[in-house]
Amino acid sequence: MTASLPVAAAALAACAIVVGASEPQQPPAAARATSGRTTYLATCAGCHLPDRSGRNEAPSLANADFASRWNGRPGELAAYIQKTMPPTDAGSLTAEAAADLAAYLLEPAAADAGAQTDASPRSTTRTGVVVSGEVKNYIPVTDEMLRNPAPGDWLMARRNYQGWSYSPLAEITRDNVKNLKLAWVWAMNEGGWNEPMPLVHDGIVYLANTGNVIQALDGATGDLIWENHIGPDPGAMFGATRSIAIYQDKIIHATTDARLVALDARTGRTVWDTTIADSRKGYGNTSGPLVIDGRIVQGLIGCDKYKEDGCFISAYDATDGKRVWKFETVAREGQTGGDTWGKLPNLLRAGGETWITGTYDPELKLTYWGIAQAKPWMLVSRGTTLDDKLLYTGSTVALRPADGSLAWYHQHAPAETFDLDEVFERVLIDVDGRKLLFTVGKPGILWKLDRETGRFINYKHTGYQDVFARVDPETGTPTYRADVGNQKIGEWMRACPSTEGGHNWQAMSFHPGTQSLIIPLSQSCVEFTARRVEQAEGGGGTAADRRFLEMPGTKGMIGKLAAYDVRTMKELWSREQRAPFLTAVLSTGGNVAFVGDLDRMFRAIDVKTGKTLWETRLGTSVQGFPVTFTAHGKQYVAVPTGLGGGSPRVAPAAIAPEIHHPRSGNALYVFALPEER
Numbered sequence: 001m002t003a004s005l006p007v008a009a010a011a012l013a014a015c016a017i018v019v020g021a022s023e024p025q026q027p028p029a030a031a032r033a034t035s036g037r038t039t040y041l042a043t044c045a046g047c048h049l050p051d052r053s054g055r056n057e058a059p060s061l062a063n064a065d066f067a068s069r070w071n072g073r074p075g076e077l078a079a080y081i082q083k084t085m086p087p088t089d090a091g092s093l094t095a096e097a098a099a100d101l102a103a104y105l106l107e108p109a110a111a112d113a114g115a116q117t118d119a120s121p122r123s124t125t126r127t128g129v130v131v132s133g134e135v136k137n138y139i140p141v142t143d144e145m146l147r148n149p150a151p152g153d154w155l156m157a158r159r160n161y162q163g164w165s166y167s168p169l170a171e172i173t174r175d176n177v178k179n180l181k182l183a184w185v186w187a188m189n190e191g192g193w194n195e196p197m198p199l200v201h202d203g204i205v206y207l208a209n210t211g212n213v214i215q216a217l218d219g220a221t222g223d224l225i226w227e228n229h230i231g232p233d234p235g236a237m238f239g240a241t242r243s244i245a246i247y248q249d250k251i252i253h254a255t256t257d258a259r260l261v262a263l264d265a266r267t268g269r270t271v272w273d274t275t276i277a278d279s280r281k282g283y284g285n286t287s288g289p290l291v292i293d294g295r296i297v298q299g300l301i302g303c304d305k306y307k308e309d310g311c312f313i314s315a316y317d318a319t320d321g322k323r324v325w326k327f328e329t330v331a332r333e334g335q336t337g338g339d340t341w342g343k344l345p346n347l348l349r350a351g352g353e354t355w356i357t358g359t360y361d362p363e364l365k366l367t368y369w370g371i372a373q374a375k376p377w378m379l380v381s382r383g384t385t386l387d388d389k390l391l392y393t394g395s396t397v398a399l400r401p402a403d404g405s406l407a408w409y410h411q412h413a414p415a416e417t418f419d420l421d422e423v424f425e426r427v428l429i430d431v432d433g434r435k436l437l438f439t440v441g442k443p444g445i446l447w448k449l450d451r452e453t454g455r456f457i458n459y460k461h462t463g464y465q466d467v468f469a470r471v472d473p474e475t476g477t478p479t480y481r482a483d484v485g486n487q488k489i490g491e492w493m494r495a496c497p498s499t500e501g502g503h504n505w506q507a508m509s510f511h512p513g514t515q516s517l518i519i520p521l522s523q524s525c526v527e528f529t530a531r532r533v534e535q536a537e538g539g540g541g542t543a544a545d546r547r548f549l550e551m552p553g554t555k556g557m558i559g560k561l562a563a564y565d566v567r568t569m570k571e572l573w574s575r576e577q578r579a580p581f582l583t584a585v586l587s588t589g590g591n592v593a594f595v596g597d598l599d600r601m602f603r604a605i606d607v608k609t610g611k612t613l614w615e616t617r618l619g620t621s622v623q624g625f626p627v628t629f630t631a632h633g634k635q636y637v638a639v640p641t642g643l644g645g646g647s648p649r650v651a652p653a654a655i656a657p658e659i660h661h662p663r664s665g666n667a668l669y670v671f672a673l674p675e676e677r
Contacts, residue, residue: 036104077102131227152630154200157243162428163359165509170589171635184222188666193240194642197625208241219631226268243288254285274321292401299354304375306540311352325404337391351375370423373416376543378530380487389414408454418495444502460569498526500651507584520581521560523551548654573610582623596622620665
């Protein structure tokens, strides 16, 4: 039996609302709107933003499309909200709460009221260091350390410049991993989207919490050393903080409101604070920084709305935070590739976010980034055709970090039209003397490129997909199935995989001992219907309604974990389960891989067979990036638990509602082998 649920059609797409008992009498409309505004700002603004303008999967609740759809229909809107929202806990709202929210959302002055609220990210108080302490005997992190990290350190996103999510540590092996015990646990901030990757240097854990809170912890004991509340808090901005960076004596954090902040790694005190882009225009960040030869390379999100300026990758001097260069990810009129957007003016060229941290080849001196899709999601909404390639969306770009110039690009998904973006990790591997790049995006296609030239080499389907009819074996260019170009506003169209993706932000791992990529995958489908959008500044957005479905032939198994040979692309092993995997994969020199899922399970897997070697159940859904490190000579494994997120949470909530987890529990769990006696 296939289950489905409409998601993000026109109301609250990711709110977790706590409601009280119903009052016996119906309050007046003004009182309802006031109550709805309070609830909205406290619980919904983190995704839809305080002014209701929305971002990406959280649609605008303040534009003409929303008004034309729901004005004069408060009862229907309230019923829709109560039945379907929030998508990860549909039906949890009382009738009164839904009516209050509908009254607020349909109030003419609601958008202005939201924009002026104290929840606005520009008015959030930055409290700075709230717990004082000092990391003793701190050793500055050099460029050489980043190129060749110490075995016990984890100094950047996915640990090394090549993006392997692999550690050579081997104290924990496939033979003794069954003995792992909890060493300590640290409760993290509640609220927001918790998907962090801790950094570890010389036994000190640097941890990004929701709400732009950075902490330093003793890796052996979990004791807090210092804590800085940078701001804004999780109720003020959309998105997760997936990683931070460390360089010299600084911890570098890209905030959710599009700032870049450097903290003193010893004390947590702010050293400098730079604005990347204006958050009042919807810009923000979820990717972390990548430090290359003293320059901090950073992505950007919040580019789905129509505005004259667009998305870009940029670099900053690590000493003072001043911008050095920027590369625009959406080709503008008159630029190279600018003619690939058809007749659209710059104002109507949206999308091209870079919400996953890139990688770097120190020998070639090139940094590799994935570029997200064009917006709105469906080509009929944005006014383009399958002949419009829309550079550089859906692409891998190779940039020279010295000046940000483009060395090459390869477009994996020209004219992408189902939110199947190719923005995720680029993994760099040398095989038989050849410099290769691997990546896999939401279509679930594993791509192999030559990273010196960008030339396409090979591809592999990791699961079922019906969006592309074929992939050219010489160029790697996909051809859409015949009906994709015939989209009409308001008509449903099916796509497999769904926006959950065959693969999403949960990073794969390269295990050099087996020469294999171990990839967390998902299996679900979706039905889309496109909406008409305002062709004006502030219009745009994602502009589509969705219904999630089970994927044919999977028997409802949403989660898949599989290993692929980097030489042949052959699948070596795979395992499927009902719960999706919500962490990256971490593999180690002990021939163990670690991964966590929605059903609170954290497992150690044999890298050669995929069989479970050890497992434990944690407090809530296991979500984020597991890491391993040493403190005082002992190996530890750390993994976050967390709530919040987009399609990887929304799709399973729709098609596997029987998987339950607490609505709180953001934490960091740390495991180790017991002491020998």
